[in-house]
Amino acid sequence: MRVVAGERKGMPLKAVSGTTTRPTTDKVKESIFNMIGPFFEGGIVLDLFAGSGALGIEALSRGAERAIFIEKDRRAFQVLKENIKKCRYEDRAEAYCTDALRGIKALLKRDIQLDYLFVDPPYKKLEYYDYILMLEEGGKLSKDAIIVCEHSFDVQLPQAYGRFTCIRSEKYGKTIISIYRMS
Template sequence: MRVVAGERKGMPLKAVTGTTTRPTTDKVKESIFNMIGPFFDGGIVLDLFAGSGGLGIETLSRGADQAIFVEKDGRAFQTLQDNLKKCRYEEVSEVYKTDASRAVKGLIKREILIDYLFLDPPYHKKEYYDLLLTLIENNKLSNEAIIVCEHATDVALPTNYGAYRLIRQETYGSTIISIYQKE
């Protein structure tokens, strides 16, 4: 794993040991950013179920101002912190070792708007996609927000989450990338 483009292009990232997370491959990551970017002029990214932090770090490298990472697995959390330190992004990152549901409740209380949301929960936990609706209903996403959901091919996500509609969907092996934007 590595940072694909931007100011930290080529920087190798540590992967989480074990089988508790599924890192997004460099090929899929590059495809995601070709669809939503490829570069950004500021903004805040929320990387729920961050794992090693590859998607959020990639967004920072490509021009986002700030990132919020949420990961509850201990090994993944340590790997995420190591990757942020290696990429020198500690100053522009908030890292929370907690459940995504609890993190979303905390975000609702803050004066913050998310511009890029990455949602990649464990494939067998489809109910975590409801967090997307919680963020939308509480006006936590900017009008230009881009939502990227990574899910298994046997998980069908709706064509709309509130005012955000599915604008693109690509399949990579057993993984689907679904991208939503406001209508």
């Protein structure tokens, strides 16, 4: 696993050992960023269910201004912090070892607008995708926000989350990437 493009291109990232997380492959990560725009001019990223932090770190490497990482698994969180440090993004990253719901509730209290939201929960936990609505209804997603959901091929996500509509879905083996934008 590595950073695919941008200022940290080629930087190897540590993966979480064991089966508690499912890392996004470099091929899928590259496809995600080809779909949403290869490079950014600023913006704030939320990497929910961050695991090793590969998606948020990739966004930082490609020009995102800041990234917020939420990961509850302690081993994964330790790897996430190591990857942030290795890539020298400590000044542009916030990492929280907490469950997603608590992280969302904390974000709802902050004066913040998210431009990119990566949602990659455990595949069988469909209720976690409802956190998108909490952020949308709480006014935390900018009008130009892009939501990227990674899910199993046998999971059908809704066509819309509030004002955000699915504009594209692509299958990669047993994984589907669904992209949402404001309609």
